[in-house]
Amino acid sequence: MTHTLQIGDVTIPGRVLMAPMTGVTDLPFRRLASRLGAAYVATEMVASAEFARGRPDVVRRAAVGEGLPLTVIQLVGRDPAVMAEGARMAEAAGADIIDLNFGCPAKEVTGAASGSALMRTPDLAGRIMDAVVQGTSRPVTVKMRLGWDDASKNAAEVAANAEALGVKAVTVHGRTRQQFYTGRADWDAVGDVKTAVSIPVIVNGDIVTAEEAREALDRSGADALMLGRGVYGRPWLAAHLERALRDGTRLQEPDREERCSIVIEHMQASLDFYGPGLGLKMFRKHLGWYVEQAPWPADPLDRRAAKSRLCRLDHPGQVADELAALWDVSPVSLTLPGNSAVEKTPQVAEAVE
Secondary structure (H helix, E strand, O other): OOOOEEEOOEEEOOOEEEOOOOOOOOHHHHHHHHHOOOOOEEEEEEEHHHHHOOOHHHHHHOOOOOOOOOOEEEEEOOOHHHHHHHHHHHHHOOOOEEEEEEOOOOHHHHOOOOHHHHHHOHHHHHHHHHHHHHHOOOOEEEEEEOOOOHHHOOHHHHHHHHHHHOOOEEEEEOOOHHHOOOOOOOHHHHHHHHHHOOOOEEEEOOOOOHHHHHHHHHHHOOOEEEEOHHHOOOOOHHHHHHHHHHHOOOOOOOOHHHHHHHHHHHHHHHHHHHOHHHHHHHHHHHHHHHHHHOOOOOOHHHHHHHHHHHOOOOOHHHHHHHHHHHHOOOOOOEEOOOOOEEOOOHHHHHHHO
16 A cells, blocks of 8 residues: 655655755755655755855755656745745745755754754744745745754644644654754654644654664654665665555665666766766765665775775776776766766776866
8 A cells, every 4th residue: 555645735655755965965866766766855955045046056956857756945044034035936946845944953054043943943933934834835844853952842832833834744853953963863752743733744863774664653653754864875765665664575775786777877967967077076975875885895894995995086987997896797888978978997087088
């Protein structure tokens, strides 16, 4: 039986969602994860002020792209009017859902009174939600933490206000801001939010395996779950957990050939989107995660050394060759943007670039 999640007028064909992650969920990643079966992958966090001013790098983060069945744009900021304008621009850009970031714990975000700092100023959070809901016809959602610290866990109150203002769903990371990513996510505490509202609640934090997915849903009573860091180097994870929740099927991790093909597809997409130089630079973090998450070589120290070596290479062709050799598979063809297919040798790559 296929479970769906209804957020306003949007029906999501599943209940395993991928979180918005800066530097991770760019358009190449979202396209790949979607092709591999993810039902929902949000954009990177987009600063509303810069988005409204049309800064090219910020607009690029929110790039909709063709072929994506669902576009979720996450906005961050502290000015209600600017957030509303960002929401209008996001809708014009093709957003199906607009998500508000009340959960980022990064100091550069909270220092600007944004992200999870808004859990300390629920009145301002309310004004932002109201302005955005009134400023767009698209469903508005909020991603938050349990609160700022252990003494001020107010997620249930913020969520109840969100529902009253017309927000259509909330995602709750089961930690406070002061915890950052330490300790364990408290899925039971997310249950307090579920009790306080009738809109969908999505549980987030420390969910990687099918067993953790089931336990998080059971303990929180949430309607769906959201994956974060667990998808690093595993863009197929959402589809795998979706299947496990649906019928108990535990899908096999990609074998050497399939995994190598996925990595090269991802790198190719990054080169096409950003251009050869920046594309490889943007892809390196993903490359490192792919190598770390693979079971080959068996020794973690060898994988760490391979990651270090591969992430220092300056040419996509070299990366493709070295990865194929590391995993003992046939090389996968690669095309540099603006050129025909090239052989994956350092000499040819240098000549082309």
